[in-house]
Amino acid sequence: GENVEQHPSTLSVQEGDSAVIKCTYSDSASNYFPWYKQELGKRPQLIIDIRSNVGEKKDQRIAVTLNKTAKHFSLHITETQPEDSAVYFCAASISQGGSEKLVFGKGTKLTVNP
């Protein structure tokens, strides 16, 4: 089955610096890759996603890149702010017989220091 590896598990940056989180997946049939942000005690919120027919997507300070050949995708946050501090999860979607499932990485705890 699908397996998603996420690195690093923790990341600390200074305000204004960039942050990069990387994920790899195992199933070449995966075709959708969302990133979720989860603040302490809250529900995960989708921040950006990318489909397998696209190599890069950007939304203001957040961007995601996908390398299908290497089976990895990355989240890039520029000009980080203290409110970016949270746990970030990557995921890969599997569609089988009309069912769709997400397999999640274990998360990256991002701390942005003022």
Next chain:
Amino acid sequence: DGGITQSPKYLFRKEGQNVTLSCEQNLNHDAMYWYRQDPGQGLRLIYYSQIVNDFQKGDIAEGYSVSREKKESFPLTVTSAQKNPTAFYLCASLARGRHEQFFGPGTRLTVL
């Protein structure tokens, strides 16, 4: 935030007791999912349902049961067979033809 709700927010259970977690959505989504979240483990899929009266096991279904009698509701029962049930439980839903899963606020279950 509205659209998918979970209750209660906190739940305490004694060992050996079954407990049912509620998940309701008014988004008219066909698919619903239950995840378990433990520190450092990410989200792991327990059960999911694509349509009413049908559901499939996820990666960690042992010790759990579900039902899907109505499109809006997907309750999860944590049975006494679940060896380590203390965790944060998240419910999610998905519209047909879409990819984005929307999450409920979660229920934190503690076994005393």
